[in-house]
Amino acid sequence: MGHLDQIEGIQRNVALAKLTTFQMGGPADYFYEVKDVMEVPMLIEAAQKDGLPFILLGWGSNVIFSDNGFRGLIIHNLARKIEKDDDLVVTDSGTLLSQIIQFCLKNGLTGMEKMMGLPGTIGGAVRGNAGAFGLETKHIFEKALIYKEGEGVREVGYDYLDFDYRHSKIKETHEIVLKVWLKLKPGDTAAGVAEVRQIITSRAGKHPSGKSAGSFFKNPSGNSVGQGLSAGLLNDQCGFKGKHIGGAFISEKHGNFLMNDGTATMENVLDLCLQIQKAVFEKFQVKLEREVALVGEHGYIEDTFSKKND
């Protein structure tokens, strides 16, 4: 019997499809729902002792799991405690952005309204420096409590995260965000509520409905041809709008939304991803980088395209 088997509340063979917005994913060998964020280190240590990979799952809006499932531990982050400390909001990493915005507006704080409708947890948002309408997570980030295998739990500030467009250091180190301190401003909450309504309407017109993980590629930058162009536009110009491979396809409404018609497999997703990357590279000499995390049976699938073309 392994260390994970001895943990009360651990579940076996839990289907992952319903836990992500892409709605694909076979069973996780081990699965645990965390309500107290400080349980995370103990779970990771148990997985390590058993020699198994682990992944912390937030709202599942930026990750695609293999249809073959995951041969390790998925920790589902449902830790959502939230409190106010003057102008700071202190929250567990599993709290949804929409819950934080509502909490702020109820407590006289403003500054996060532009993120309404952006799916996901604050932990996921810190990892990818998620943002919308010009507001990025880094703009409201004060500090975080993080966990690193072998190093334990510690507090880190803004500089440590090395934020960039849809990027933080956590993406490379795979450290875990446990708690986050956000700095907001006392303000006109009636105006905040009005802005939230307007943002919701604006987002509804832009994004396709259906099974997706949001924008699939990062928008390229710093390239003479791709500069100013979005990944969606580049994909469109290579003729990918509406293109299907098996159950995976590119939305007709948004050229950077890779969707699942309900029958997609990881092979379909990878084939479509690679075809787009190759075509865009050949036509524009732009290397599209994935924004969405892909998880195979034994862990993250790294970006094979860049390695092949370097």
Ligand SMILES: Cc1cc2nc3c(=O)[nH]c(=O)nc-3n(C[C@H](O)[C@H](O)[C@H](O)COP(=O)(O)OP(=O)(O)OC[C@H]3O[C@@H](n4cnc5c(N)ncnc54)[C@H](O)[C@@H]3O)c2cc1C
């Ligand atoms: C319809 C739609 C619209 C979207 N619009 C936007 C948008 O406007 N702007 C934008 O930036 N993004 C957008 N996204 C992408 C997504 O919402 C963000 O990337 C979000 O921050 C992901 O958070 P999550 O909790 O869902 O992360 P998950 O999908 O659960 O996880 C994604 C990755 O982050 C890791 N992770 C999750 N929590 C933690 C943690 N606490 N510590 C360390 N690592 C963690 C996971 O292990 C995984 O590798 C959109 C997605 C969809 C489906």
